[in-house]
Amino acid sequence: MDFMQQLRNRWQQADSLVCVGLDPEPAKFPAKFAGDPDAVLHFCTDIVDATAEFACAFKPQIAHFAALGEEGALQRVIAHIHARHPGIPVILDSKRGDIGSTAQHYATEAFDRYAADAVTANPYLGRDSMQPFLDRADRGVVVLCRTSNPGAGDLQDLLVDGRPLYQHVAGKVAREWNGNGNCALVVGATWPEQLREVRAIVGDVPFLVPGVGAQGGDAGAVVRNARTADGTGLMISSSRAVLYASRGEDYAEAAAAAAKALRDEINQHR
Numbered sequence: 694m695d696f697m698q699q700l701r702n703r704w705q706q707a708d709s710l711v712c713v714g715l716d717p718e719p720a721k722f723p724a725k726f727a728g729d730p731d732a733v734l735h736f737c738t739d740i741v742d743a744t745a746e747f748a749c750a751f752k753p754q755i756a757h758f759a760a761l762g763e764e765g766a767l768q769r770v771i772a773h774i775h776a777r778h779p780g781i782p783v784i785l786d787s788k789r790g791d792i793g794s795t796a797q798h799y800a801t802e803a804f805d806r807y808a809a810d811a812v813t814a815n816p817y818l819g820r821d822s823m824q825p826f827l828d829r830a831d832r833g834v835v836v837l838c839r840t841s842n843p844g845a846g847d848l849q850d851l852l853v854d855g856r857p858l859y860q861h862v863a864g865k866v867a868r869e870w871n872g873n874g875n876c877a878l879v880v881g882a883t884w885p886e887q888l889r890e891v892r893a894i895v896g897d898v899p900f901l902v903p904g905v906g907a908q909g910g911d912a913g914a915v916v917r918n919a920r921t922a923d924g925t926g927l928m929i930s931s932s933r934a935v936l937y938a939s940r941g942e943d944y945a946e947a948a949a950a951a952a953k954a955l956r957d958e959i960n961q962h963r
């Protein structure tokens with residue numbers, strides 16, 4: 694089943710728009726993982742199993758694994774999600790983008806090496822740099838549009854033909870790059886007004902929305918401004934606020950409670 698169909702099914706079956714981010718930081722792990730050579734793998738799979746019922750997607754962030762030399766753990770975490778929680782799509786957050794011949798290898802990395810269902814991608818090298826991802830019609834391509842960070846506007850807000858650059862990205866993705874229907878957009882929860890504007894440009898294209906939880910975005914405002922007519926269209930992503938809800942022995946239960954609380958808060962506004 695392709696990424697978009699999996700996502701739609703999951704929105705309905707789990708009644709959830711929550712994406713659980715997997716950003717392992719061993720210094721924040723509970724004490725029981727000290728001395729475990731597979732701590733990253735074990736912590737992440739514990740979190741996955743605890744939060745799966747509340748998740749429409751999981752989003753491992755590649756730098757959090759690669760910086761630790763834990764690419765093997767990333768592969769095994771994704772394999773674990775597919776085996777134990779089939780139907781929950783995995784978005785590899787790697788923000789790739791390069792000339793076409795290199796981008797082809799990034800697509801192979803995300804979809805074949807890691808078996809991700811979707812990947813985040815940086816559009817600023819243009820259409821040819823996105824083509825190897827777009828051509829994988831069964832996989833999702835989640836294009837950076839208006840990111841959640843404080844400096845997002847430095848470049849993304851520059852006016853081009855009277856409109857901010859991020860609006861051009863939104864229009865291009867929705868009208869030119871989405872021939873296979875496999876595109877989504879990253880729009881930060883920290884920018885409710887831009888969420889509303891981008892939704893008006895792109896119709897029902899799904900949004901990956903990081904920035905609730907540790908970055909302070911308002912989940913209710915995200916939903917009110919950016920849901921689609923059927924009350925879906927969003928993958929609202931939280932990493933640290935779920936992963937590190939407790940550093941004690943109850944870390945898995947606390948993560949589950951945080952994911953459930955986010956799901957319930959979101960659903961109040963749908």
Ligand SMILES: O=c1ccn([C@@H]2O[C@H](COP(=O)(O)O)[C@@H](O)[C@H]2O)c(=O)[nH]1
Nearest residue numbers: 754840841842903906907908931932933
């Ligand atoms: O615009 C963006 C794009 C990606 N991210 C990533 O999402 C998570 C956010 O983590 P929190 O702990 O929930 O703040 C992280 O992996 C970022 O690399 C983003 O924050 N903003």
